[in-house]
Amino acid sequence: MNNTLRSVPAWWGMVLLSATLLAGCRKETDLVEPTTTTSSENQTINKWILENMREYYYWNDKIPASPDLTIAPSDFFDSILYAYDATARPDGDRFSWIEENADDLSASLSGESTTTGMEFMLYLRSQGSTNVIAQVLYVLPNSPAAAAGFKRGDIISKVNGQTITTSNYVSLLYSGGTTFSFGLAELQNSTLVDTDLTRAVTATVFQANPVFMDSVYTVGGKTVGYLVYNQFVPAPNNSNGSEYDDQVDAIFSNFKAKGVNELVLDLRYNPGGYTSSSANLASLIGKNVDRTKIYFREEWNSTLTPYLQQEYGDEFFIQRFVTKSQNIGSNLQRVFVLTTDGTASSSELIINGLRPYMTVTTIGTTTYGKNVGSITIVDDSGNIKWGMQPIVFKSFNSLGQSDYSTGFTPAVEVQEPLNLQPLGDVSEPLLNEALYQITGSRIARRGVAEPNRLPALGSSIQRRAGGGRMIKSLPTFKPSTL
Structure with a gap:
């Protein structure tokens, strides 16, 4: 059996966050009737799961020595996780997941x-x-x-x-x-x-286009660029191109041509995505950044780290900025990021990765809190149809900071109201507050906003299979060579 990581172009390395509808880690596959399998089939699949998890899992030293190989694969996968517990395992895993169909998994990760x-x-x-x-x-x-x-x-x-x-x-x-x-x-x-x-x-x-909208506002002597970006995806499913990244590049080229000198990045509904797309966006924003500057570093388990260092060198663990002609950082002193608890993973990576280089002011509510990443593991032989997404690394910015596992608390807290204004409307509360922080005056009266005091249960964004996972692809190699 050829157990390898799915090989994809290097720039499709991605960071995706696994969020939940309710507290706890309920996966989309929980809602699907399980396929009936025999104990022998379970053991074959579970041995494949165990072999790969022992090699790649960030907490591989916490995997039970003799797990029950006869149970259903989804239950087996859960049974070997170093599962989060607020008291016993506050450093535990909230994000690893498995799906019965690897092709569906891959499609969902591309929107x-x-x-x-x-x-x-x-x-x-x-x-x-x-x-x-x-x-x-x-x-x-x-x-x-x-x-x-x-x-x-x-x-x-x-x-x-x-x-x-x-x-x-x-x-x-x-x-x-x-x-x-x-x-x-x-x-x-x-x-x-x-x-x-x-x-x-x-x-x-x-196929969802993650680039939702963009605008330029001229207010109080400032030229303000505004981008609503809802998932870090470089291109549509089954594309080897970079169509969505190119669209973001074109927006920033327009921002640069129009002399944008303040930026509002709306990530309130962005649960994560490819690290390459996160690096691309950060490279369009950062002040004095280029391919020589570090965007973030990765920490892997002690089993893989020596092998990866030997095979690929220390650069394997480093994501650098990209030199972009469309970068507007020279015109910026700061960036405003609009956030909610749906802002996660690669979105939080933007906040953490840019902070060493410029002022990042968050407006909204506390972000989700995910500073770890995963890889997509499939069986290339086709004998096993499952795909899994185990956590394999933790991320740090260029200053070695990774202290946002409970989320980033906003510099300016603004709750979304119950009567929502359109995104991009200058009276919409989060954007309105950003423009106030930029100009020092209200450029438009906020609409009469009905306070939202209703208890929240979660969102469809958090349920979305492609939403919010921190994922990176590895070069193809066999675990047996480790």
Whole structure:
């Protein structure tokens, strides 16, 4: 059996974060009926899992000596993890995961999935209630949800005629169904009221473009560039190109041509992605950065480190900036980053990696907190269809800092309201605050924002298979040679 890492172009090294809908580490595969397998098949798959985990896993010295090889592969994988526990293992693993279909895993990591094309946040309808609402955070252009008329801020209270509750929201929203009839609610005098409006949407296989929008504002003598970027993905699934990175480059070329001297980077819904795309974006922003400067370093386990040093040298563990002609750092003294608890992994890497080179001011709420990364491991022989994403390294910026496992606390805290304004609208609270920090005055009155005091249950972004994992590809080599 040829057990190797999936070989992809070097620039597709990526950092992706695994977030959860609720506290704990529930994976998307938990919602799929398991395929029936025999004990012998389980043992074959589990031996493959164990062999690779003992070589690559960041906590490989914590793997049990004699795990039960007869149980289902997903359960076996969980059983050998150095699982996070707030008391017993505060340094433990919150992010490793496995999926039954390696091809689906690869597609999801490039932003392709079966989706309606809208992302939403889940809240209890009121304090103490068991009823749930889903508020639309954004809608992808040209997606089924966009065609159905959905927009940011819409509130969904029913799915297929059923009121959403704490006991049925998983089955209604995440069970793999593709046909939905969404019933809407609205705010009336600070009260959520169900309406008769419904919208039918059929999920399809859809490639999401992570570059959501960009604008340039001229305010208070400043020229402000604004970019909403929702996942670090260099190109569409099955592409060997760099289409999305090129699109970001073109935006910064325009920023440079227009004399942008302040930058607002909106990563509030960006759960992570490829480290190469993170490095590309950072290289367009950083002050006095080029290919000689370190963006971040990696720490691997003690088993792999000597081998990797011997085979590839110390540069294997270093991600440097890229020299970019579109870089606007010479015009910047600082960068403002808009954040929520959905800001994670490669997004946090931007914050941590740029801080040694310029002032990074965060506005919003505390980020997720993920400073570790993973690799995609598949069986190239095709005998085993599973794919796994174990944590294999921890990241540090050029000053050796990696102290954000509980997230970055915002310099300026701003909560998103219940009545959401469009992204890019200067009255939208987070962008409005950034522009205030830049100019010292409110360029537009904030819209009347209904405070959002509803308990949050999580978001569709956190459930998304490609969202928020810190992943890097390794050169292909056989574990047996270690």
